[in-house]
Amino acid sequence: MTPSDPPPYRSGFACLVGRPNAGKTTLTNALVGEKVGIVSNRPQTTRHAIRGVVHRPAGQLVLVDTPGLHKPKSLLGQRLNDVVRDTLADVDVIVFCIPADQPVGSGDAFIARQLKSVSTPIVVxxxxxxxxxxKAITEQLVAASQLVEAREVVPVSAVSGDQVGLLEDLLIGLLPEGPPLYPEERTTDEDVERQLAELVREAALEKVRQEVPHSLAVSIEEIVRKPDPRDAEAVFTEVHALLHVERASQKPMLLGKGGSTIKAIGSEARVGMETLLGGRVHLDLHVTVLGEWQDDPKKLNRLGY
Incomplete structure (x- = not known):
């Protein structure tokens, strides 16, 4: 390559790992420039490997946001960890996320041990x-650098955007040379049905407390598209979804007094759905009890885990 030649185009995969609530999905959304994964302050918010695609002149970075790696307490937890480990084997860069607002702890050390056998470049x-x-950030940078052998240790705020661009350039620079893996218009490979289910779950996580978030799963039963009676050129979509809980005592928590909570969940989720689908949405929600689904292989398979 002569000095006048443009740098080679790079493309590949970067996997984000970290303990629950380490900010992986918020960072993924910030790098992509739009929402590709749901966010809440509850553990196990991310339950699938979600791909977000970053398109830049220098290359294409495919971010794989994974569930928080943790010591599992259920079959679901084991399967979420398996998702992470399977993903680690197929990426070009590993991004180990450690939050600045919490001391480095046993959860971070647990992940660091999992990464010791990996030859893939690591960016903390x-x-x-x-x-x-x-002062706290400086101390965290030092502590984080001692956990694993990393190419770089970078402080970032996905909320303010501080150093997000720097991280993006760094990650693209670590990718192999190659053509784009996704077309320019794609920012995620998530199918619409799963995205709709996740919007319902995100809204529910914000509205309920106690033990319900861990026990909550959402499935889409039917999507019906028809001409919008208000606009002949638009599409009106009916979405029918089920919210699954493990115990009958959890059902009233999701419904709320006079159905107030389930209505609030529907109103919030519908806003995201209309943005996603580009038209009006009628959302029909029902709550059902699916006993102890987190430890039942058949029920987990039915729910897509």
Whole structure:
């Protein structure tokens, strides 16, 4: 390559790993530039490997946002960990996320041990720097650098955007040379049905407390598209979804007094659905009890885990 030649185009996969609530999905959304994964402050918010595609002149970076790696307490937890481990084997770069607002702990050390046998380049990202002081960030950078052998240790705030561009350039630079893997218009490979289910679950996670978030799963039963009676050129979509809980005592928590909670969940989820689908949506929600689904292989398979 002569000095006048453009740098080679690069493309490949970067996997984001970290303990639950390390800011992986928020960082993925910030890098992609739009929402590709749901966000909440509850553990196990991410339950699938979600791909977000970053398109830049220098290359195409495919981010794989994984569930939080943790010591599992259920069959679901084991399967979520398996998702992470399977993903680690097929990526070009590993992004190990450690939050700036919490001390490095046993969960981070557990992940570091899993990464010791991996030959893939590792970039450690200290996330949520907007929530910590400069002194705390410096201490976290030092602590994080001692956990694993990393190419770089980068402090980033996905919320403020601080150093997101720097991280993006760094990750693209670590990818192999190659053509784009996805067309320019694609920002995720998530199918519409799963995206709709996740929007319902995200809204529910914000509206309920106690033990329900861990026990909640959402499935889409039917999607019906028809001409919008208000606009002949638009499409009106009916979405029928089920919210599954493990115990009968959890059902009233999701319904709320007079159905107030389920109505609020539907209103919030519908906004995201109309943005996703580009038209009006009628969302029909029902709550059902699917006993102890987190430890039942057949029920987990039915729910897509």
């Amino acid at each position: 990202v200290v996330t949520k720097t907007d929530t910590a002081s400069k």
